[in-house]
Amino acid sequence: MSTRARSNPLALAVLALLYERPTHPYDMAATMRERHKEDSIKLNYGTLYSVVQSLEKRGLIQVKEVVRDGRRPERTIYEITGAGKLELEDWLSELIAAPAREYTGFEAGLSLLGVLEPEEAVRLLEERRARLDEFLHASEAMRELAAKRGLTRLLLIESEYVTMLRRAEREWVARLIEDIRDGSFEGLETWRDWHRRIAAGLPHDPNHQL
Template sequence: MAGRGRGNPLALAVLALLYEKPMHPYELATTMRERRKEESIKLNYGSLYAVVQALQKRGLIEELETVREGRRPERTVYGITERGRLELFDWLGELISTPVKEYTNFEAALSLLPVLPVEDALALLRERRTKLEQELTAADALREWVGKQGVPRLYYIEWEYTVRLRRAELEWVAELIEEIAEGRLEGMDVWRSFQREFQGEFQGEAQGEGRRAEDRG
């Protein structure tokens, strides 16, 4: 089973919830939202139903019964199979024990940073710093509220992990901004030279295109 269909954390969440008890898809989604798991696992109803169907097809979950509540449409209740329980523990164990390379959008953008003019890059990094500060302020308020509700730390450690990452990112971004602003970042001369050369070529092409347009006119 290892490695098969393990690209979607939502499938792992479905297995974990059905390990607790049988549920229908609407209850799965409601439970995740009540526990604020959508902060860590991307959730929408369309993808949830697709995940449920895929798990059933693989024999990891099975239909148990169809129920109707009042005037609501019938809903199919699913339960986890023995095969599903084995997959749940194996998959979860793999994710917790083994670090993997994650390709983030920010990392990709940083690898292409010299494409931007230095001043533009600085402005964008400062904007990111502000948004990170706002996000962390909101996270602190949420954590304080959760603490007042008496929720054990065990049930929001994923938030704590995310906040720690964000704080580290904020500190690093702030340092990078200072290095660029003060010209201390190694390679700044190459960056500025590249931009001067690029801007010169761009302006030359623009002027040439303008002359050709005049000639056509």
């Protein structure tokens, strides 16, 4: 259809909201906030309005009516189309069924870890571990609160997923720190060597081929 279809999940959220009931962009944003969807789907006003326009151009949603309350700005109410419902189900299915290459900041950082000295790397990893612990505690607290309020598991499933990933990351980071510390990290000498050479402006052969 369009050029860069299915890039921004915010468009998927729009389809999901309009699947429930017709409404206008500002209200979509407010609803996303109330339901804590903005924790899992990046929300930005400018982007929201442009994403809505793009969905309209693609025939997945359409204007239902334009209402004006006094002299406030007009509210443009959209509704989902048949094609939009199909797109919603198909896109959502893809997101669930197909693991995708995602580029995270930490992964990028790890791939350049050799730029730092091992000691510096350890210091930074320890800070990460501490922050992950904070996150996990906060997350635990929220979970208890949510349980008290009788929130069902379906409503917390994204958060359950993210917390599980963070817990796994925490354990991995902790082990990595140990390995570098006690010298069992394989290739530690090469790492140090490479670093000394760079600092001295010497040629270095970062033997990176697979």
